[in-house]
Amino acid sequence: MYNFKKTKLIMITVNSIELKVNLRKNNNEKSDQFGKYYGPMLSVIFPEDREKMNKFMRSMKLCHYAMTLGGYRTTMSYPPMSSHSDLTREERYAMGITDGLLRFSCGIEDTDDLVADFKRALEEAYGA
Numbered sequence: 001m002y003n004f005k006k007t008k009l010i011m012i013t014v015n016s017i018e019l020k021v022n023l024r025k026n027n028n029e030k031s032d033q034f035g036k037y038y039g040p041m042l043s044v045i046f047p048e049d050r051e052k053m054n055k056f057m058r059s060m061k062l063c064h065y066a067m068t069l070g071g072y073r074t075t076m077s078y079p080p081m082s083s084h085s086d087l088t089r090e091e092r093y094a095m096g097i098t099d100g101l102l103r104f105s106c107g108i109e110d111t112d113d114l115v116a117d118f119k120r121a122l123e124e125a126y127g128a
Helices: 004-034 050-059 089-094 111-126
Strands: 041-045 075-077 101-105
Touching (some): 050 111
Antiparallel strands (some): 041 101
């Protein structure tokens, strides 16, 4: 049976694969400035101030909240309320999943634009 939605998704993927690969390569090269062990996935531990973290997340323009990471756009998740929500606070902390942890998956957006977006959101939320 013909499935229009699956066919459409396959065509979008096939038609954009070169763009995605080249942009990821460029972004990965820029992330190499941080050392050879860094890639498009980042974990950042913020001060455990839920109000400021929420303000930071809402202030982001290029990066959007998602329950899971991946895809071609930059996304962020809050593990205590998503991937690790079934664990107790003690279990999460033993694994390094604090209440201040945010995870980011960098997509195909321009790296300089993402850095500017992060800096602006940090300034709005933390005054840093």
